[in-house]
Amino acid sequence: MGEKIVFNHKELDLSVNRLCWQLIENHSDFSNTVLIGLQPRGFRLAQKIHLKLKELTSIADISLGSLDITFFRDDFRRREDPVAPNQTDINFLVEGKNVIFIDDVLYTGRSIRAGMDAINSFGRPKQIELLVLIDRRFSRELPIEPKYVGKTVDAIDTEKVVVDWDQGLDHKGRVSLIRE
Amino acid sequence: MTSLSVNHLVGIKELSKEDIALIFQTADNFKSVINRPIKKVPSLRDITIANLFFENSTRTRLSFELAEKRLSADIVNFSAASSSVKKGETLIDTVNNILAMKVDMVVMRHPNPGSAKFLSEHVDSRIVNAGDGAHEHPTQALLDSYSIREKLGSVEGKKVVIVGDISHSRVALSNIFCLQKQGAEVMVCGPATLIPKYIHELGVKVEHDLRKALEWCDVANMLRIQLERMDVNYFPSLREYTMLYGLDKEFLDTLSKKIVVMHPGPINRGVEITSDVADSDQSIILDQVENGVAVRMAVIYLLAQKIKREE
Numbered sequence: 001m002g003e004k005i006v007f008n009h010k011e012l013d014l015s016v017n018r019l020c021w022q023l024i025e026n027h028s029d030f031s032n033t034v035l036i037g038l039q040p041r042g043f044r045l046a047q048k049i050h051l052k053l054k055e056l057t058s059i060a061d062i063s064l065g066s067l068d069i070t071f072f073r074d075d076f077r078r079r080e081d082p083v084a085p086n087q088t089d090i091n092f093l094v095e096g097k098n099v100i101f102i103d104d105v106l107y108t109g110r111s112i113r114a115g116m117d118a119i120n121s122f123g124r125p126k127q128i129e130l131l132v133l134i135d136r137r138f139s140r141e142l143p144i145e146p147k148y149v150g151k152t153v154d155a156i157d158t159e160k161v162v163v164d165w166d167q168g169l170d171h172k173g174r175v176s177l178i179r180e
Numbered sequence: 181m182t183s184l185s186v187n188h189l190v191g192i193k194e195l196s197k198e199d200i201a202l203i204f205q206t207a208d209n210f211k212s213v214i215n216r217p218i219k220k221v222p223s224l225r226d227i228t229i230a231n232l233f234f235e236n237s238t239r240t241r242l243s244f245e246l247a248e249k250r251l252s253a254d255i256v257n258f259s260a261a262s263s264s265v266k267k268g269e270t271l272i273d274t275v276n277n278i279l280a281m282k283v284d285m286v287v288m289r290h291p292n293p294g295s296a297k298f299l300s301e302h303v304d305s306r307i308v309n310a311g312d313g314a315h316e317h318p319t320q321a322l323l324d325s326y327s328i329r330e331k332l333g334s335v336e337g338k339k340v341v342i343v344g345d346i347s348h349s350r351v352a353l354s355n356i357f358c359l360q361k362q363g364a365e366v367m368v369c370g371p372a373t374l375i376p377k378y379i380h381e382l383g384v385k386v387e388h389d390l391r392k393a394l395e396w397c398d399v400a401n402m403l404r405i406q407l408e409r410m411d412v413n414y415f416p417s418l419r420e421y422t423m424l425y426g427l428d429k430e431f432l433d434t435l436s437k438k439i440v441v442m443h444p445g446p447i448n449r450g451v452e453i454t455s456d457v458a459d460s461d462q463s464i465i466l467d468q469v470e471n472g473v474a475v476r477m478a479v480i481y482l483l484a485q486k487i488k489r490e491e
Contacts, residue, residue, distance in 0.1 A: 071221035077489045083183045085209040121218040
């Protein structure tokens with residue numbers, strides 16, 4: 001098993017910072033924009049971005065929600081180990097809003113498709129954009145492309161991208177590529 | 181744990197404590213789903229469920245039907261009143277005929293105790309017991325415990341009294357199993373004629389004085405008097421039963437603590453409980469009904485998860 005670092009702590013911080021500035025560039029005051037983190041791991045990134053955006057813009061009320069896609073997945077009864085559902089927490093309206101989906105790794109695109117189905121249960125957004133920290137290009141099974149990307153990674157199926165937010169005691173995050 | 185230890189929901193007796201916890205966690209998710217503007221998920225869109233009701237039911241049937249529809253399952257309904265059962269067909273034949281139409285799961289209510297277990301052993305389908313005679317009514321017990329958990333934070337360590345017609349009640353037996361598995365203390369209360377002689381062997385307390393029972397408990401589950409199941413007179417009159425075992429607001433207010441009042445429905449207002457108790461802030465009767473849909477969605481979803489997909 002080999003491990004290759006994709007992002008060290010410093011690069012990860014820089015990348016999150018850059019993604020935030022790109023969001024600010026496109027959504028300025030976030031009055032009609034909401035952030036939705038896809039459960040479970042995307043929400044962690046969404047929380048980081050939410051915090052950073054508040055710091056950079058001094059806007060206190062940027063909406064952040066979490067979305068669980070378990071019941072909308074297309075592999076129900078196909079998996080050996082069933083997926084345990086997570087919490088969905090969206091306490092604002094998404095009708096007519098610009099929704100930004102946030103996930104850590106974009107792989108086949110199936111989770112994002114399920115997410116697009118799931119968000120419709122809460123209303124009809126004006127548009128949905130996708131932000132991912134890592135884009136595993138060449139692995140897509142559906143026509144889904146992100147608008148904001150931290151880093152593009154070329155990886156084969158036997159490799160796994162691991163985003164670890166709590167590396168060590170100093171809570172420094174990192175992203176690594178693990179070959180099984 | 182992400183899947184149930186059983187393939188059918190025949191009774192609470194067969195479930196483990198972990199199964200019950202998994203059903204409740206899943207029901208939490210479904211409760212959030214049924215409170216969204218669009219109250220539907222597509223998980224079961226390739227599953228067909230038959231609701232077989234060999235005995236009358238309104239709320240359980242509606243609740244199951246709604247749960248199945250909110251999971252996007254296809255459903256077929258069957259009631260004994262309009263079927264070939266009247267023409268002498270056996271239960272296995274009836275169900276096998278329905279299964280031949282490619283049905284994946286059967287929700288059944290039947291007047292004979294043990295019918296759900298019998299069916300689960302003889303037909304190739306997932307079985308959900310929606311009440312078998314005076315034996316078990318597992319989804320009702322699950323939704324009752326779920327409602328207690330929601331109101332009081334947990335079921336463990338709570339004292340629950342089940343009042344009324346214990347002998348003829350499948351709700352009582354399932355509730356006893358369900359509450360005990362989660363670490364609650366259970367008491368039954370009612371006239372001696374309506375309490376099975378050996379019920380204490382299940383580890384439940386028996387009390388015939390309603391005031392003592394209510395002073396002891398955190399939660400009172402007031403059962404309906406099942407006149408339709410009574411072949412002889414178990415008490416002199418309904419009026420006398422109400423005087424001794426009926427709960428009114430005045431009685432409730434004289435208790436030393438605020439207890440939670442439950443009722444599995446349908447309520448005979450003025451018999452087991454008065455209208456002002458049923459509609460008071462201590463009653464969680466309507467929460468039970470709402471939770472019924474979420475809990476049934478969880479049960480059906482978790483059982484459907486175990487149906488292998490045909491490739």
